[in-house]
Amino acid sequence: MSGHEAVLTRASQTLGQGRSGERRFIFAGLVPAYALIAAIILLPLGFAFYTSWFAWDLKTSARPDVFIGLGNFARVFTDASSSQVLRNTGILVVMSVIATVVLGLAAALLLNQEFPGRGIVRASLLLPWAIPGISAGTMWWWLYSARYGILNYVLQSAGLIAAPVNWLIDHAMFSVVMANIWKETPFSALLFLAALQGIPSELYEAAMVDGANAPQRFLFITLPLLRNITVVILVFQSAASLKMFDLIFTMTLGGPAGDTTTLGYWAYVTSFRYWNFGFGSAIAFVTAGLVVGLAGIYMGLLYRRTEV
Amino acid sequence: MLAAIRAGRLIRKGLLMLAAALLLVYILFPFGWSLASSFQTNEQLFQYPPRLKPADPWFTNYYAVFMGKRYGEEYQPDRAFTWIPPFVLWIPRVMANTLVAGFATVLLTLGIGAAAAYALTRFDFRGKGTALGGTLVIRSVPIVAILIPLFVLMRVLGLLDTLFGIVIVLVALELPFAIWILREYFAAIPLELEDAARIDGCSRLRLLLRIVMPLAVPGLIVTGIIVFMTTWSAFLVPLILAKTQKSMTLQVVAAMLVGERDVYTDYGLINAVAVVSIIPPLVLALVFQRYIISGIFKGAIR
Numbered sequence: 001m002s003g004h005e006a007v008l009t010r011a012s013q014t015l016g017q018g019r020s021g022e023r024r025f026i027f028a029g030l031v032p033a034y035a036l037i038a039a040i041i042l043l044p045l046g047f048a049f050y051t052s053w054f055a056w057d058l059k060t061s062a063r064p065d066v067f068i069g070l071g072n073f074a075r076v077f078t079d080a081s082s083s084q085v086l087r088n089t090g091i092l093v094v095m096s097v098i099a100t101v102v103l104g105l106a107a108a109l110l111l112n113q114e115f116p117g118r119g120i121v122r123a124s125l126l127l128p129w130a131i132p133g134i135s136a137g138t139m140w141w142w143l144y145s146a147r148y149g150i151l152n153y154v155l156q157s158a159g160l161i162a163a164p165v166n167w168l169i170d171h172a173m174f175s176v177v178m179a180n181i182w183k184e185t186p187f188s189a190l191l192f193l194a195a196l197q198g199i200p201s202e203l204y205e206a207a208m209v210d211g212a213n214a215p216q217r218f219l220f221i222t223l224p225l226l227r228n229i230t231v232v233i234l235v236f237q238s239a240a241s242l243k244m245f246d247l248i249f250t251m252t253l254g255g256p257a258g259d260t261t262t263l264g265y266w267a268y269v270t271s272f273r274y275w276n277f278g279f280g281s282a283i284a285f286v287t288a289g290l291v292v293g294l295a296g297i298y299m300g301l302l303y304r305r306t307e308v
Numbered sequence: 309m310l311a312a313i314r315a316g317r318l319i320r321k322g323l324l325m326l327a328a329a330l331l332l333v334y335i336l337f338p339f340g341w342s343l344a345s346s347f348q349t350n351e352q353l354f355q356y357p358p359r360l361k362p363a364d365p366w367f368t369n370y371y372a373v374f375m376g377k378r379y380g381e382e383y384q385p386d387r388a389f390t391w392i393p394p395f396v397l398w399i400p401r402v403m404a405n406t407l408v409a410g411f412a413t414v415l416l417t418l419g420i421g422a423a424a425a426y427a428l429t430r431f432d433f434r435g436k437g438t439a440l441g442g443t444l445v446i447r448s449v450p451i452v453a454i455l456i457p458l459f460v461l462m463r464v465l466g467l468l469d470t471l472f473g474i475v476i477v478l479v480a481l482e483l484p485f486a487i488w489i490l491r492e493y494f495a496a497i498p499l500e501l502e503d504a505a506r507i508d509g510c511s512r513l514r515l516l517l518r519i520v521m522p523l524a525v526p527g528l529i530v531t532g533i534i535v536f537m538t539t540w541s542a543f544l545v546p547l548i549l550a551k552t553q554k555s556m557t558l559q560v561v562a563a564m565l566v567g568e569r570d571v572y573t574d575y576g577l578i579n580a581v582a583v584v585s586i587i588p589p590l591v592l593a594l595v596f597q598r599y600i601i602s603g604i605f606k607g608a609i610r
Contacts, residue, residue: 022431025512029427032420033483034439040480041446044457051456107331115324123597124335130593130600131586132541134559138566138582139338142345142575150341153358182338187604194605243450246543246559250566267452272548277456284453291448 052282058275072282081258081266089242089262091173092180096241099181101233104188105226111189112196122193125186133183133246140179141251144168172252172259179247184240188233195229196222231302238294242287263287339586346370346579353575369580373399393568395561396577398553403584406540406557409471413478413539414532420479421486422528426516428487429494430502443484451481451544459548469551477545482535489534492606493527494520530603533596537589558585 052072054064076082111122128136143151144167152164167175199222207217245264248254254261254269261269264287271280345353346369347362365371371379376397428440458477459468467473497520505515521528543559550556562581593600 021512023433026427026431026433029423030439033424033487036420036476036480037443037446037483040458040461040477041449041454044454044461045449047457047460048453110324110327110331113324115321115328117325117328121328121332121335123594124332126593126597126600127339127590128335130537130589132543132559132562132589134541134543134563134566135582135586136338138562138578139342141566142579143338143341145575148353148358148575150358153356157357182334186335190601190604194601239448239450243452245452246541246563249543250563253567264450264452268455268544271456281453281456284450284455287450288448288453291450292445295448 048281048284051278052285054278056276056278058277064278068278072279073286075279076283076286081261084258085261085263085266088173088258088260089264092177092244092262093238093241095177096180096184096244097234097237099177100185100188100237101230103181103185104233105192107185107189108192108196111193125189127186128183129187129190133244134250136179136183137247137250140175140182140247141168144175144251168252169256172256176247176251176260179251180241180244183247184237187240188237191229191233192226195226199225228302231298234298235295238298239291242291242294263290342579342582345576346583348576350573350575363576369574369576370584372396372577373580373584376400392577393565393574395553395564396581398556398561399558399581399584401553402556402558402561405471405553405555406559409475409478409557410536410539412471412475413482414536416475416479417482417486417535418528418532421483421531422490422521422524424483425487425490426494426520429491443487447484447488455544455548458545462549468549469555471555474546474549474555474557477549478539478542481545482538485538486531486535489531489603489606490524490527493524493530497523526599529596530599530606533592533600534603537592540585540589 051064053067053069055066055068055071056064077086107125111118111125143149146152146164146166146169149164149167151167152161155161156164165171203221203225204217207221212220242262243264244262245268248260248262248265252260254265263283267280267283267287270276270283274280344360344362347366348359349363349368352359352361352363365379368379371377372392373396376392376399378392428436462468462473462477465473467476501519501523502515505519510518541559542557543563546555546557546560547563550560558581562585565578565581
């Protein structure tokens with residue numbers, strides 16, 4: 001791309017208009033977008049960062065005035081709820097990422113085969129990804145309902161459980177994770193599938209000529225060629241679970257007793273239920289830091305391994 | 309021998325189809341159960357074992373959603389539950405809000421985003437790398453991180469509880485994604501075409517509007533659809549910025565309805581609202597699936 005661009009840049013310099021016209025054009029193109037991004041995202045981000053150094057409780061003060069340094073950030077890890085929240089977040093992220101990658105790859109491998117009805121399954125894969133998180137949360141909340149839920153009925157009829165299970169009370173985090181996996185796996189599957197279809201079939205044919213069996217072809221051709229897309233999926237899914245909010249909001253409201261409160265939900269509750277803006281901002285920044293940090297680690301792994 | 313091979317192939321195909329059927333059930337089951345429940349009343353949903361048979365009439369919950377009153381209420385004044393949560397009465401207005409916000413966000417995002425994406429694709433200038441890298445990082449910032457200042461900012465600007473305020477915020481949030489995807493499509497347009505037009509004395513603006521944009525239509529469609537779906541699903545931003553039905557969106561009302569657990573939970577009604585809010589993205593996903601998949605892939609990869 002840079003080669004092409006350089007050619008055009010040179011061409012446009014020699015052609016008519018010259019540099020100042022081009023400058024004005026670039027300027028006019030970029031300013032609206034980046035001004036808006038600066039005003040709506042960067043400015044608030046800066047303000048949130050500033051806020052996070054203050055003990056700002058909206059109930060007692062209209063503006064941040066008590067500077068407490070890193071106090072709020074320290075509290076993210078030392079608060080009475082910290083260990084529970086961090087554990088919940090860890091469970092959500094790790095389980096969701098592993099499950100979406102493994103299940104997503106399995107689904108993609110399946111849909112990469114020829115069989116009647118493949119198109120229907122592939123089209124339906126888009127649906128959980130496409131619907132609003134609030135709707136998905138509502139659907140799963142209703143599915144899990146202890147008294148009227150279909151899940152308990154099915155499991156009981158199959159003899160897998162003896163009595164109805166109170167899913168969203170006794171196994172709340174597990175239930176939220178399962179709903180999240182349902183919503184997020186199709187996205188991974190679609191990306192894996194697109195990557196699989198990009199692998200030239202000559203590679204497999206050559207390997208077959210050399211006598212490689214199916215597991216060998218999978219291990220030595222498919223998996224290595226899926227490395228880049230796997231990193232992309234890891235980045236996306238970690239970020240998605242760290243940011244996940246709608247499902248918790250509809251299914252459990254972070255409860256019972258904080259059992260499903262993750263960092264993202266904690267930041268929301270702290271700010272908008274307890275109006276503690278300083279601490280809420282600090283939690284949000286730790287979450288943002290984790291998103292960017294995890295992306296950095298995955299990217300780092302990818303590039304180091306590519307160079308070797 | 310040949311028969312054995314053929315049988316093997318059949319078994320293989322059968323196993324594949326079995327696995328695919330299981331996957332399909334897993335994906336569709338929650339949809340199906342919600343849909344079936346949306347046609348029933350609480351009395352029927354509380355029966356054991358669960359039933360699939362719709363209530364009579366089957367549209368009773370949808371009637372409540374769209375008409376703002378219970379079906380047949382006027383003939384049965386002593387019916388036990390004719391109460392409808394007040395915010396359900398907002399739904400027609402709120403759906404219109406969501407659609408208007410969706411279209412406005414798409415148009416603004418495409419217009420502003422395309423201009424920026426074109427500048428970033430076709431020109432070299434100082435700070436370009438920073439602009440691009442910045443765009444990528446901004447995409448990964450969780451919305452929670454900027455909610456508080458956004459709330460303060462919108463209050464200062466007097467844009468709290470306005471659709472305009474919500475649209476502006478959503479546009480800013482969608483721009484990084486739109487710029488990123490549109491760049492891919494602009495980069496794929498052959499340079500020779502643009503050079504030829506330039507030599508013929510076509511101005512930059514005309515070139516962009518007459519030649520580049522028409523060629524980028526597939527990219528604009530993909531971006532527009534994905535942005536619309538994201539906007540339709542947006543929850544946190546309207547939750548914080550909207551206060552009344554003036555600017556509230558469907559997702560906020562749907563979530564409030566589920567949150568009303570302790571008063572009287574009308575499960576049929578809740579499922580009907582969920583189904584209604586699923587339909588637009590569902591239809592878009594099914595109609596434009598190829599576009600969307602290629603869009604996701606392009607957006608995710610680079």
